[in-house]
Structures are given as C-alpha cells and as structure tokens.
Amino acid sequence: MKRKVICILCAVLLVAGMAGCSGDKKEAETEQTDTSGTDTGENAKEAENTEEKEAPNSDEDEFPGTQATCTKPGPSGFVATPKYSAFYAPAGFGSSGEGEVQIYDSNDIYTRLFEMDGPVSGLMGTVDDIYFVLNDNLYAYSGGEDAEMLISDVAGFNRFVGAIDGTIYYTYVNNPDDPTISETRVVAYNTGSKEKKEYAIESAWGNVDALITGKHLFYQGGRTDPSATPLYELNLESGESVKLEDFISGMAPDEEGRLYFTSYETYDSMQGEMTLKCYDTLTEEKTEVFTTASDLGSMVTVDQGGAFFERNWNDINSLTHLDLESGELENINLGGEHYYIPDCMGNTFYCGAYRVDRTGKEPVITGTTVYTYTKNLETESGDVLSPLEVRYNLNHGQVLGVGNGIAFVYQKEFRGDRTYETYGVGPATKYDDQLFY
Numbered sequence: 001m002k003r004k005v006i007c008i009l010c011a012v013l014l015v016a017g018m019a020g021c022s023g024d025k026k027e028a029e030t031e032q033t034d035t036s037g038t039d040t041g042e043n044a045k046e047a048e049n050t051e052e053k054e055a056p057n058s059d060e061d062e063f064p065g066t067q068a069t070c071t072k073p074g075p076s077g078f079v080a081t082p083k084y085s086a087f088y089a090p091a092g093f094g095s096s097g098e099g100e101v102q103i104y105d106s107n108d109i110y111t112r113l114f115e116m117d118g119p120v121s122g123l124m125g126t127v128d129d130i131y132f133v134l135n136d137n138l139y140a141y142s143g144g145e146d147a148e149m150l151i152s153d154v155a156g157f158n159r160f161v162g163a164i165d166g167t168i169y170y171t172y173v174n175n176p177d178d179p180t181i182s183e184t185r186v187v188a189y190n191t192g193s194k195e196k197k198e199y200a201i202e203s204a205w206g207n208v209d210a211l212i213t214g215k216h217l218f219y220q221g222g223r224t225d226p227s228a229t230p231l232y233e234l235n236l237e238s239g240e241s242v243k244l245e246d247f248i249s250g251m252a253p254d255e256e257g258r259l260y261f262t263s264y265e266t267y268d269s270m271q272g273e274m275t276l277k278c279y280d281t282l283t284e285e286k287t288e289v290f291t292t293a294s295d296l297g298s299m300v301t302v303d304q305g306g307a308f309f310e311r312n313w314n315d316i317n318s319l320t321h322l323d324l325e326s327g328e329l330e331n332i333n334l335g336g337e338h339y340y341i342p343d344c345m346g347n348t349f350y351c352g353a354y355r356v357d358r359t360g361k362e363p364v365i366t367g368t369t370v371y372t373y374t375k376n377l378e379t380e381s382g383d384v385l386s387p388l389e390v391r392y393n394l395n396h397g398q399v400l401g402v403g404n405g406i407a408f409v410y411q412k413e414f415r416g417d418r419t420y421e422t423y424g425v426g427p428a429t430k431y432d433d434q435l436f437y
Contacts, residue, residue: 021069021078021079021080021342021343021344021401021403021408063214063256063257063281063282064214064215065255066162066212066253066255067126067127067162067163067164067212068124068125068160068162068168069081069125069403070159070160070161070162071123071124071159071160073122073158075089075091076089076400076410077123078123078400078408079123079124079125079130079344079403080106080125080401080402080403080404081106081125081126081127082404083105083107083128084103084105084113084125084130084141085103085104085106085403085404085425086101086102086103086123086132087101087408087423087424087425088120088132089102091119092421093421094115095117098117099117099118099119100117100118100120101114101115101116101134102114103115103141106404109406109426113143114146114147116134116147118134119134120132120133120134121133121134121136122158123160124160124162124163124168126168128142129141129142129191131160132147136157137149137152138150138154138157138170138189150191154170156173156175156176156182157171157172158171158172159171159210161212161217162211162217164212164217166192167188167189167190167191168189168191169187169189169217170186170187171184171185171186171208171210172184172185173185182205183200184204184206185198185201186198186199186201186217186219186234187199188236199234199239201219202230202232202243203221203229203230203232204221204222205222207223207224208221208222209250209251211251211253213253213257213281214257216233216259217233217236218234218251218259219231219232219241220232220250226249226269226270227267227269228247228248228249228263228264228266228268229247229248230243230246230248231243231248231261232244244279245263245286247264247266247267247269248262248264249264249274249298250299252299252300252301252302252307253302254302254303254347255346257280257281258278259281260276260278260279260302260307261299262276262277262296263275263276263277270295273292274292274293275289275290275291276289276299290322290324295311296309296311296320296329297309297318300340300342301340301343301347301349302324303348303349305349305374305375305387306323306324307321308321308322308349308373310340317338318331319331319332319339319340319351321387332351334351334352334388335353336354336355336356337353337354338352339352339354341370341399341402343402344401344402344403344404345403345404349372350370350391351370351371351388352368352369352398352399353368353369354366354368354369354398354399355368361414364412364413365397365412366395366396366397367393367394367396367397368392368393368394368397368409369390369393370391370392370393370399370402371388372388372391373387373388374389375387392407393429396409396411397409397411397412397422398411399428405427408423408424408425409423409425409426410422410423411423
C-alpha cells in the first residue's frame with residue numbers, strides 16, 4: 001500500500017446530502033400490526049439531521065447540497081426526510097400480497113399518512129415529496145390522503161437517480177422483455193412543467209449505476225459481471241457524455257463536491273492494483289488518493305471520517321476504513337455478524353452487529369446494535385478511545401437503514417410451521433424500549 005495525493009478540502013456551506021438506502025430480504029408470509037397509535041416518536045429521536053440547513057448561495061466556489069435520497073434496486077427500501085419517512089416491502093407484505101409502500105410523519109413516527117398495495121420498484125425522497133413507482137406507474141406524495149400519478153407507464157423502470165431543481169431523474173431499460181438488446185436510458189421529468197426528456201448514454205448495455213451529487217449526474221457503464229467499466233458525466237443540457245475514467249468498479253460522493261471512485265488499469269477488477277481517485281466537481285481536477293493491491297470490496301460511502309468499504313467472501317462480511325489524510329487502512333471488527341447500514345439522510349457511515357437466537361429450528365435475529373465511526377480520540381491520560389460509538393441499540397430485528405433518528409427494521413419469526421416477516425419504521429434510540437409495529 002502507498003499513499004499518493006490528498007484531495008484538497010474546499011471550505012463550503014452545505015445542505016445535508018442524501019445517499020442511497022435499501023434493504024434486501026427474502027419473501028415469506030407476512031404479519032403486520034397497526035402503527036397508528038397515539039404515542040409519538042419525536043421525543044425518542046436524536047437531534048441529528050432534524051433541522052433543515054440553510055441552502056448555500058450561488059457563488060461558484062460553493063457546492064450545492066444533494067436534493068434527494070434514493071433507494072437502490074431491491075425487494076425493499078427506505079428513505080427518510082425531515083417531513084416523511086417511507087419504506088416499501090416485497091411481495092407477501094400488505095393486504096394484496098404483492099407488496100406495499102407506507103409513508104409516515106417523520107416528527108410523529110407512529111402516524112401513518114399513506115399506504116398503497118402493489119409491487120414497488122423504486123422509492124425516492126426530497127424535502128417536500130416522496131416519489132415511488134408502483135405497478136409501473138410513477139407517483140408523488142406531497143401530504144394528504146392520496147398520491148398523485150405523474151406518469152402512467154414507466155415499464156422497464158430501473159431506479160431513481162436523484163433530483164435537481166425540481167426535475168427528477170431515473171433510469172429505465174428500453175426493451176425489458178429482451179435483455180439481449182435492451183439498453184439503459186436516463187429520463188428527466190420536470191415536476192413543474194410535466195415535461196419529460198430522455199438521454200441516450202454510453203456503455204448502456206447491462207447494469208448501469210448512476211448517481212447525482214449537487215447538480216452533476218455521473219454514471220458507470222453497464223456490466224453483467226464484476227468487471228470494471230468506464231465512468232462518465234452526463235451533460236444535462238447537451239445530452240453528451242464525457243468519459244472521466246476507463247475502468248472503475250464503484251463510486252461514492254462526499255458532501256463537498258468530490259466524487260471518489262475505485263480505478264483499475266484494465267477491465268479485470270480482480271487483478272492488479274486498485275487506485276482510489278477523486279474528481280472535484282468545483283475545480284474539475286482529478287487526483288489519485290490511495291493505491292493498494294488488497295481487495296477491499298465495494299466502496300459504500302465517503303464522509304469526513306474517510307472512505308469505507310464492504311466485502312463479502314464465502315459468506316463472511318468484512319468492513320474496512322481508509323483514513324484519507326494518513327492513508328492508513330483499518331479493519332472494523334465488531335465481532336459476530338456485522339455489516340454496513342445505509343444512512344438515508346446523509347453520508348454518515350453506520351455499521352451494525354446483530355444478535356442471533358439459534359435455539360429454534362432456524363436462527364432468528366433478535367436485535368441490532370448500530371455504530372458510527374469517528375477518528376481516534378486521545379484522552380488527557382494518553383488513552384486512545386475506540387473510534388466506534390454506539391448510536392442505537394434496538395432489541396428486535398435487523399436494522400436495514402437509518403436516517404433522521406428513524407430506523408427501518410426487518411424481523412423474521414417462526415410460529416409453529418409458519419414463517420412471518422415484518423418490515424417497519426420506528427424511533428431509533430440508544431436504549432431501545434419501544435416496539436416498532
């Protein structure tokens with residue numbers, strides 16, 4: 001391993017950035033309990049992320065905050081905003097058995113505002129709205145009892161990408177019935193004018209990953225295997241794509257206008273060295289940050305504490321922290337089953353260790369301890385404190401996402417010969433003594 005060049009920090013004002021957040025669990029029979037009680041979760045929530053930050057001005061040297069949080073493709077997902085928390089669950093959940101989306105008041109988490117049955121394929125939150133795709137229709141929820149249908153047919157919808165100044169972006173495949181000839185396209189939908197614009201992109205065959213940070217849209221060329229593919233920025237005015245790198249395997253933004261990505265010399269990401277690079281959207285400069293021959297896995301997020309990676313090998317999960325200032329690598333070991341937990345409000349790194357009851361016919365997750373990472377702190381006596389701090393401790397289920405003091409939890413139970421799955425949201429507290437459902 002060797003340290004190369006540090007990305008220079010820019011002094012900027014920020015709106016809270018938002019990162020992708022989703023869950024992924026198997027289907028089963030489900031049981032759901034009403035959460036519309038009169039208790040409020042407001043007092044149980046922690047103060048983080050509850051106040052809206054002042055938006056930066058339009059000076060060229062300031063980076064505008066990311067305006068939306070999106071789930072990545074999967075059978076379940078969760079987003080949290082200062083106004084709403086929303087999740088969707090897979091087939092088998094809800095009265096229809098085809099899945100369901102539920103939206104709650106973020107300031108009174110036991111108040112369910114809206115629910116709708118059907119297969120959901122995407123979920124996104126902005127400051128004022130929740131967007132979701134259900135039964136191949138695109139909806140917006142802005143309060144009240146109903147959601148507005150924006151587009152009646154988005155067949156081939158793949159995922160939400162983000163939002164910029166009232167325009168939402170998503171990807172879809174143009175021939176969903178024949179993957180051999182299908183290509184991914186980017187769609188921009190202006191929520192004010194109701195106009196839709198479509199972009200053809202480069203390297204569009206296969207699984208295309210895309211994200212928005214500030215007012216920039218980046219995407220990684222499509223792939224059907226672990227190989228590295230090109231990194232592009234899509235010019236949203238001209239529709240042209242500019243290649244920034246030939247071979248990358250993953251990317252993640254920070255909240256100050258920098259995009260980090262893992263780069264390789266060839267398409268074979270399983271061989272050779274990996275170089276972490278940084279592209280500054282304010283200066284348009286690209287720098288090399290760190291190089292290693294070790295397989296760190298997938299980069300999951302970058303925040304003020306550094307870059308974080310997750311790797312699963314032979315069903316064993318590992319987490320790694322890279323200090324961007326010193327270039328030091330550190331294994332994060334919580335003991336037992338530990339994993340990355342997406343932050344549905346910003347770029348904060350969360351990780352969890354869940355507890356398992358193995359006395360029944362199958363193992364059951366009985367609770368999760370959620371940690372955040374901070375740099376080592378040295379006390380006056382010279383002792384170095386652990387960088388892992390307990391943020392939340394929930395006494396039931398597995399936490400799939402957190403944000404705005406709210407947790408999204410999956411729980412599986414066995415009762416006799418039947419299996420029950422439940423999904424729900426509730427206040428995330430350091431010492432949890434409240435049920436979610």
